[in-house]
Amino acid sequence: MMMENSHPVGDPLNEARNPSPMRAWLAVGSxxxxxxxxxxxEFLPVGLLPQVAQEFGVTPGTAGLMVTIPGVMAAISAPGMMLGAGRVDRRYILLILSVLLLTSNLISAFAPNFAVMLIGRAILGASLGGFWTLALAAAGRLVQPREAARATAMILAGVTFATVIGVPFGTFIASLASWRASFIATGILVTVAMVAQAILVPSLPSKAALRIADLFALLHRTHSRRSLIMVAFIFGAHFSSYTFIAPFLLQYADFSTESITWVLLGFGAIGFVSNFAVSATVTRNLKASLAAMVLMLMISLLMMPALRHSAPTVVAIVLAWGIAFGAIPLCLSLWIQKSTADLPEAGSALFVGIIQVAIAVGSSLGGRVVDRLGIPADFELGAVLALVGLAMLGSFLTRQRTLAQLLPREKGLEPDRTAAKAYK
Structure with a gap:
């Protein structure tokens, strides 16, 4: 989710791109x-894993590759897309990525075997990383600069809404027809978005390109490296387990397919609420907020296997898990933004990339554990990863250092006092 330079107020390019407020907001909507x-x-297979595994004759752990492979591809394309795009009009890139997403859904829907399914998921990953490097950057450029925050919030609402109903949507469609129908329905949604973008999104010329030197500059900083590793462990804890939540509820907790849909809907809905609730307090004490959510995630993963025979308790644990992960992406995003305030594009690119690596490695490692030891053992693995992430968070100084302390000292240069104050 990389941010590019927005045109300033009064920039004629910006005004030309916004002939009317209505059209601008319709573009943001697209x-x-x-x-x-x-x-x-991206997360449709989480709710469809048992059905897909059964039809293609693969184990649930192997079916988890439907989440792993897109993560690997997206990790590569997140920085790679912008490094290779140069100054190509971002409107064209958005449309190309939408075409790739539609192709992915169609290949997945009509895949004759699991190998073809994975090809479709790989295409998704290639487009996914690129999309997140552009989506939020486009938000600030489609409207006037003073409205950029509202536009960004609107796009993030689309992401949050997808986490609320995306997976339950897929399982619901599958319960009515088949898992293939879920991919077809999503493909129709992609087509609507693509046509809307083609009509409404104006030209988005790039004024600057991401430099590979910016990425290495951040990776050479101890604080940035440790922060990215912490992000990897925390996201890995979630996705090594969440990838297999549907088969766990089906096989170990004796939930029906229909009840799993409602449980996952509850997971997403309470996560949606948690995201907004934590946003009101996270700026006052970021470290404490993040620690509380990671601790809740760890406890939830430990309790799920132990208390799986009580359906009401399992539902309560899933909801607690939803509260934790509903807030974790926001907390980690703010952590990275504040620690890379002088190089926001590079910071965002690395953040998106490391998340995708965590999704890929976490789901792959989780799949191996599931096939060899079972899903309860996989949840215990997730708890261990969360504990490592929590320990890394605790290793940071209790009193957060300012950005001026994080930046390498250069002779003749004064630290950016404004950025340093923002980091506190």
């Missing part, structure tokens, strides 16, 4: 629908 479609497609 990107929001695209964000919803991307996130829904």
């Amino acid at each position: 990107v929001t629908v695209g964000a919803f479609a991307f996130v829904t497609t």
Whole structure:
């Protein structure tokens, strides 16, 4: 989710791109629908894992590759897309990525075997990483600069909404027809978003390109490296387990397919609420907020296998898990933004990339554990990863250092006092 330089107030290019407020907000809406479609497609297999595994004759752990492979591809394309795009009009890139997303859904829907399914998921990953490097950047450029925050919030609402109903949507469609129908329905949604973007999104010329030197500059900083590793462990804890939540509820907790849909809907809905609730307090004490959510995630993962025979308790644990993960992406995003305030584009690119690596490695490692030891053992693995992430968070100084302390000292240069104050 990389941020590019927005045109300033009064920039004629910005004014030309916004002939009317209505058209500008409709353009933002088209990107929001695209964000919803991307996130829904990404996590659709989570709710469909048992059905897909059964039809293709593979184990649930192997079926988890449907989440792993897109993560690997997205980790590569997140920084790679912008490094290779140069100054190509971002409107064309958004449309190309939408075409790739539609292709992915169609291949997945009509895949004759599991190998073809994975090809479709790989295409998703290639488009996914690129999309997140552009989506939020486009938000600030489609409207006037003073409205950029509202536009960004609108696109993020599309992402959050997808986490609320995306997976339950897929399982609901599958319960009515088949898992293939879920991919077809998502493909229709992608088509709507793509047509809307083609009509409404104006030209978005790039004024600057991401430099590979910026990425290495951040990776050379101890604080940035440790922060990214912490992000990897925390996201890995979630996705190594969440990938297999549907088969766990089906096989170990004796939930029906229909009840799993409602449980996952509850997971997403309470996560949606948690995201907004924590946003009101996270700026006052970021470290404490993040620690509380990671601790809740760890406890939830430990309790799920132990208390799986009580359906009401399992539902309560899933909801607690939803509260934790509903807030974790926001907390980690703010953590990275504040620690890379002088290089926001590079910071965002690395953040998106490391998340995708965590999704890929976490789900892959989780799949191996599931096939060899079972899903309860996989949840215990997730708890261990969360504990490592929590320990890394605790290793940071209790009193957060300012950005001026994080930046390498250069002779003749004064630290940016404004940025340093923002980091506190």
